Amino acid sequence: MEDVSLAAFWLALAATALSVAGYWSELLGVRLVIRRLATDAGEGPVVATFDQTEATSLSEPTGQLARAATWAAAAMFVLWAAARWQAVGHAPWSNMYEFTVAFGGAMTLFCVAFERLYRPDEDRRPAAVLGALILPVVFALLVIAAAFFPSEIHPLVPALQNSDLLAIHVATMVLAYGALSLSFAAAVLYLAKAKTNRFARLPKARTLDDLAYRSVMVGFPLLALGIALGAYWANHAWGRYWGWDPKETSALVTWLIYGVYLHMRGLRNWRGSRSAWVLVGGFGAVMFTYFAVNLWVSGLHSYAGV
Numbered sequence: 056m057e058d059v060s061l062a063a064f065w066l067a068l069a070a071t072a073l074s075v076a077g078y079w080s081e082l083l084g085v086r087l088v089i090r091r092l093a094t095d096a097g098e099g100p101v102v103a104t105f106d107q108t109e110a111t112s113l114s115e116p117t118g119q120l121a122r123a124a125t126w127a128a129a130a131m132f133v134l135w136a137a138a139r140w141q142a143v144g145h146a147p148w149s150n151m152y153e154f155t156v157a158f159g160g161a162m163t164l165f166c167v168a169f170e171r172l173y174r175p176d177e178d179r180r181p182a183a184v185l186g187a188l189i190l191p192v193v194f195a196l197l198v199i200a201a202a203f204f205p206s207e208i209h210p211l212v213p214a215l216q217n218s219d220l221l222a223i224h225v226a227t228m229v230l231a232y233g234a235l236s237l238s239f240a241a242a243v244l245y246l247a248k249a250k251t252n253r254f255a256r257l258p259k260a261r262t263l264d265d266l267a268y269r270s271v272m273v274g275f276p277l278l279a280l281g282i283a284l285g286a287y288w289a290n291h292a293w294g295r296y297w298g299w300d301p302k303e304t305s306a307l308v309t310w311l312i313y314g315v316y317l318h319m320r321g322l323r324n325w326r327g328s329r330s331a332w333v334l335v336g337g338f339g340a341v342m343f344t345y346f347a348v349n350l351w352v353s354g355l356h357s358y359a360g361v
Contacts, residue, residue, distance in 0.1 A: 056138045056139075056141040056142040057138075057139075057142040057208060059134070059138040059142075060134075060135050060138035060139040060142055060147075061206065063131045063132075063134040063135035063138060064131075064135050064156060064197070064200075064201075064206075066127075066131045067128045067131035067132050067135060067159075067160075067163075067197065068194070068197045068198070068201070070124045070125070070127040070128035070131060071124070071125075071128045071159075071163070071190055071193050071194045071197060072194055073120070073121075073124040074121045074122075074124035074125040074128060074186060074190045075121075075187075075190045075191050075194055076121075077117050077118065077120045077121025077122075077124060078118070078121040078184075078186045078187040078190060079187055080117045080121075081117045081118040081121060082184065082187045082257075118183070121186060122170065122183060122186070125163065125166060125167055125170075125186055125190065126167055128163050128190075128193070129160070129163045129164050129166075129167050132156070132159070132160030132163055132164065133160070133164075135147075135156060135160070136157065136160065139153065142208060143208050145211065145222065146222035146225070146226065148222070148225045148226065148229060149211055149225075150204070150209075151200075151204045151349060151350070152200050152204035152205060152206050154225070154229065154345075155196050155197075155199060155200040155204060156196075156197065156200050157226075157229050158196060158229055158232055158233065158345070159192075159193040159196040159197055159200075160233075161229045161230050161232065161233025161234075162189050162192065162193050162196075162232075162233045162236045162237075163189070163190070163193055164233065165230075165233045165234050165236070165237055165270070165273075166182075166185055166186050166189045166190070166237065169182040169185065169237060169266070169269075169270065170182045170183045170185075170186070173266065173269065175262065175265070181258035181259075181262045181263075181266065182237075182266055184244065184257060184258060185237055185240040185241060185244070185266065187240075187244075188239070188240035188243055188244065189236060189237065189240050192236065218288065218292075220284065220287065220288045220291070221288050221292075223284060224281055224284035224285045224288055225281075227277055227280050227281035227284060228277075228278070228281035228285075228306075230274075230277050230281075231274045231275075231277035231278035231280075231281050232274070232278075232341050232345070233274075234270050234271075234273040234274030234277060235270065235271065235274035235275075235278070235313065235337065235338060235341055236338060236341070237266070237267075237270035237274075238266075238267040238268075238270040238271045238274065238334045238337070238338070239334055239335060239337070239338035239341075241263045241264070241266040241267035241270065241334075242263075242267050242330075242331035242332070242334035242335050243331075243335065244257055244258075244263050245260055245263040245264060245267065245327075245328070245331045246328060246331050246332070246335075248260055248263065249327075249328055260327075264326070264327070264330070264331075267330075267331065267334055268320060271313055271316060271317065271334070274313070275310070275313045275314070275317065278306070278309065278310050278313065279310060281306075282303075282306055282307065282310060285303070285306075286303075289303075301348050302344065302348045302349070305340070305343060305344040305348050306344055308340060309337065309340040309341055309344055312333065312336060312337040312340055313334075313337050315333060316330055316333045316334055316337060319333060
């Protein structure tokens with residue numbers, strides 16, 4: 056099953072790259088056009104070209120290709136998780152390689168879920184545009200996982216063995232970060248729409264603001280639950296619920312940032328760009344908690360290695 060998980064990883068990487076190209080081609084107004092060339096002898100060969108087009112929704116062939124590739128990537132992430140779980144004999148998020156891939160998978164799954172479920176207008180799916188920012192981040196995570204984190208299977212250290220609660224805690228944090236990544240994408244697109252008309256295909260600012268809010272309303276309680284589960288497990292493993300370990304502190308700060316956002320959004324003068332910048336900072340805190348604390352700050356959460 057290890058070979059299956061590796062194959063699924065590389066297929067997910069390829070599908071993600073294809074979706075990135077498709078989303079940005081469509082977002083920039085480059086449409087895939089398939090036409091038959093005319094010759095003196097009649098109809099010629101069929102060719103595919105990329106043309107600059109006027110603004111439309113993400114319903115052209117390029118956009119459809121991007122969404123199909125995103126769904127394919129999501130399916131490969133699910134296959135990777137199942138195969139890796141079978142190969143290692145435990146939940147596949149116990150080291151930096153596994154957590155990084157799982158993080159990318161959660162982002163992709165939430166991306167397709169919001170695209171499918173968030174439809175304020177019956178004829179449009181505005182959440183699809185989030186893939187233009189989410190999928191490049193996913194692609195970067197997979198490249199980092201492949202380049203810097205070993206994928207070889209090693210036995211878990213004793214502290215991580217036989218702990219279903221720990222697996223649930225980490226899974227909850229992965230899902231929380233995946234949901235919160237959508238708020239980052241919506242916030243960046245909101246700010247881009249406020250600054251330039253270059254991306255005419257973007258949904259209305261009000262829609263992007265609502266997308267950001269709804270994704271926080273999913274990720275914020277998940278993050279709270281993940282922190283609470285981690286505290287409960289810490290008491291079982293180390294004899295205390297909270298010790299101000301760098302990872303604990305960083306996760307708490309991240310949660311507080313999103314709490315500030317939810318409070319600010321209820322204030323008329325702090326809606327719009329100000330709230331969007333808070334979400335950008337919140338996702339920066341997520342990435343700091345993930346990268347900096349795990350790799351460069353010593354603490355109890357560093358024992359799993361990379």
